Amino acid sequence: MLEISSNIENIFYLLSASLFIIGLKRLASPATARNGNRLASVGMLIAIIITILKYTNTNFEWIIIGFFIGGILGLVLSRYVQMTAMPQLVAVFNAFGGGASALVAIYQLMYSREPITGTFTLASIAFATVIGSLTFTGSFIAFGKLQGIVSTRPILLPLRNYLNLILLIAIIAFAIALSIPNISSINFLYILIGLSLIVGLLIVIPIGGADMPVVVALLNSYSGIAGAGAGFVLNNPVLIISGSLVGASGLILTRIMTKAMNRSLANVMLGGIGVEDGSTQSGSDENRPVKSLNTEDAAMILGYAESVIFVPGYGLAVAQAQHQINELANLLKDKGTNVKYAIHPVAGRMPGHMNVLLAEANVPYDELKDLDEINSEFDRTDVAVVVGANDVTNPTARTDSSSPIYGMPILNVDRAKSVIVLKRSMASGFAGVENELFFLEKTNMLFGDAKDSIEGMTREIRDLD
Amino acid sequence: MDLISLIIIFALSLFIGYEVITKVPPTLHTPLMSGSNAISGIVIVGAIIIASNANGLLSTILSVFAVILATINVVGGFMVTDRMLAMFKKSKSKE
Numbered sequence: 321m322l323e324i325s326s327n328i329e330n331i332f333y334l335l336s337a338s339l340f341i342i343g344l345k346r347l348a349s350p351a352t353a354r355n356g357n358r359l360a361s362v363g364m365l366i367a368i369i370i371t372i373l374k375y376t377n378t379n380f381e382w383i384i385i386g387f388f389i390g391g392i393l394g395l396v397l398s399r400y401v402q403m404t405a406m407p408q409l410v411a412v413f414n415a416f417g418g419g420a421s422a423l424v425a426i427y428q429l430m431y432s433r434e435p436i437t438g439t440f441t442l443a444s445i446a447f448a449t450v451i452g453s454l455t456f457t458g459s460f461i462a463f464g465k466l467q468g469i470v471s472t473r474p475i476l477l478p479l480r481n482y483l484n485l486i487l488l489i490a491i492i493a494f495a496i497a498l499s500i501p502n503i504s505s506i507n508f509l510y511i512l513i514g515l516s517l518i519v520g521l522l523i524v525i526p527i528g529g530a531d532m533p534v535v536v537a538l539l540n541s542y543s544g545i546a547g548a549g550a551g552f553v554l555n556n557p558v559l560i561i562s563g564s565l566v567g568a569s570g571l572i573l574t575r576i577m578t579k580a581m582n583r584s585l586a587n588v589m590l591g592g593i594g595v596e597d598g599s600t601q602s603g604s605d606e607n608r609p610v611k612s613l614n615t616e617d618a619a620m621i622l623g624y625a626e627s628v629i630f631v632p633g634y635g636l637a638v639a640q641a642q643h644q645i646n647e648l649a650n651l652l653k654d655k656g657t658n659v660k661y662a663i664h665p666v667a668g669r670m671p672g673h674m675n676v677l678l679a680e681a682n683v684p685y686d687e688l689k690d691l692d693e694i695n696s697e698f699d700r701t702d703v704a705v706v707v708g709a710n711d712v713t714n715p716t717a718r719t720d721s722s723s724p725i726y727g728m729p730i731l732n733v734d735r736a737k738s739v740i741v742l743k744r745s746m747a748s749g750f751a752g753v754e755n756e757l758f759f760l761e762k763t764n765m766l767f768g769d770a771k772d773s774i775e776g777m778t779r780e781i782r783d784l785d
Numbered sequence: 786m787d788l789i790s791l792i793i794i795f796a797l798s799l800f801i802g803y804e805v806i807t808k809v810p811p812t813l814h815t816p817l818m819s820g821s822n823a824i825s826g827i828v829i830v831g832a833i834i835i836a837s838n839a840n841g842l843l844s845t846i847l848s849v850f851a852v853i854l855a856t857i858n859v860v861g862g863f864m865v866t867d868r869m870l871a872m873f874k875k876s877k878s879k880e
Contacts, residue, residue, distance in 0.1 A: 321837075330786075337798075344802075350810075350813060350873040354867060357867055367829075371830045372837075375834050375837040375838075379848075382836060386849045386850075386856060389853050390853040391860045393853075397865070416857050417822060417826060419851075420831075423847060424828060424831040427847050430844070431839065431847075440788055543822070544821065544824075547825045557790075557791065557794050559827055561794060561798040562824050562827040565806075566802075569817060573817070576811075670814075672812060672818075673815060675814070679874070682872075682874065690811045690812075
């Protein structure tokens with residue numbers, strides 16, 4: 321512990337915060353992003369060192385042990401996680417971030433040297449505890465759903481909205497009670513912890529698999545906001561700045577995701593798409609004819625196409641077929657075919673999921689086009705190959721105002737000259753809506769595991785020459 | 786710091802966050818999330834401060850646990866982001 325004035329301390333925190341901001345700014349381009357991430361990590365190191373120098377006196381060895389355990393775990397997680405499992409990892413990190421913030425706030429009320437009496441500090445403790453705790457349990461449920469441990473179907477408890485409302489009112493009441501110095505009691509904190517942990521479970525349980533990008537982004541935001549709350553508890557500006565940066569980031573991503581689904585955040589959080597109106601769509605005939613083909617025919621179509629757009633979805637991640645798709649794309653490119661990828665904002669289980677998978681397989685990022693860039697190109701494209709995407713390609717979203725996904729921005733795959741859809745079976749997508757794309761005259765279904773199908777096509781195309 | 790300064794810092798940071806993050810392209814949204822996980826690991830500062838004050842068994846366990854959680858976020862978040870960003874490559878023909 322050194323004698324460091326709080327001015328000096330705050331100057332270093334300002335330096336850290338500046339490095340975080342510059343680091344995030346450098347994420348504006350893949351060319352500078354890696355450097356930006358490193359700058360941010362230097363900022364973190366500075367903040368950690370100045371904090372230890374100023375505050376740590378007695379428990380230095382315990383803190384080092386904490387660093388050691390956390391560091392090893394972080395190292396192992398980051399080193400060995402598969403790119404397909406990135407949403408799970410982010411969910412776990414959200415949980416830890418929220419949990420750490422809640423612990424800091426809880427600790428302050430339980431063990432702070434001087435008893436805390438200020439209304440604002442008490443309110444901050446309540447806030448950081450509530451947000452941090454519900455982020456903690458909510459993120460673990462999200463993790464369980466992404467990992468397939470918890471059912472990915474929306475689980476709807478009876479009267480859940482009333483239950484949530486009652487819990488919410490109770491949380492607000494106890495938070496206010498905790499914040500009034502005259503009646504404040506540590507017991508209110510314990511009640512708040514319990515209620516928030518339950519709310520975290522309840523808000524994520526009803527949310528289905530394909531809505532996970534929204535939930536993961538929202539919990540990301542909460543983990544930041546909880547950190548900012550902990551900053552108010554400790555009067556610490558660097559926590560407030562960094563927490564709000566992360567909070568803003570998560571909120572922006574959440575909004576991008578909900579916009580890409582044409583739904584409101586409330587609609588996603590209250591759950592239910594594909595449940596109330598999805599399970600059996602009226603008027604849809606189970607046995608409508610589709611055209612299916614084998615890998616040989618598919619290779620024929622692809623082999624003679626001049627332009628091809630791949631449309632990856634969650635099925636690509638499930639089949640772990642990102643390397644195979646790149647191999648196929650490279651083969652086509654060598655033959656002079658123009659190849660691009662169309663990435664819908666909610667393809668996969670978290671924002672940018674497909675981009676990372678394809679980057680792992682060495683697909684250059686400038687071949688990945690988002691919705692606005694690519695949609696005008698489909699009608700000039702010979703073949704669109706849909707790999708494990710469903711709802712985001714359904715033309716009913718444009719035309720049928722009675723459809724649950726009506727108005728959702730989709731990839732205009734149906735405007736390509738011909739379409740090949742790689743799919744396991746004819747099961748409907750998450751929204752429970754039949755995809756009209758599959759029944760078009762120009763569409764051919766290639767049933768089976770995406771990885772096998774792509775490998776098969778690659779082999780057949782090689783044999784064409 | 787006094788309360789009003791902290792609130793001003795909070796509000797301005799939200800604006801900065803909004804301006805900076807809206808410029809991140811969709812292709813980098815996953816690294817953005819894992820990177821911001823790492824940055825929200827800044828709560829490690831708070832964890833260090835409380836751990837430095839702890840002087841009972843339970844309080845030490847609680848605070849060191851907070852240090853562990855935050856360290857996982859910091860180390861894991863920055864490293865996995867770096868691992869991902871190393872994979873993003875531009876196509877060779879256009880260089």
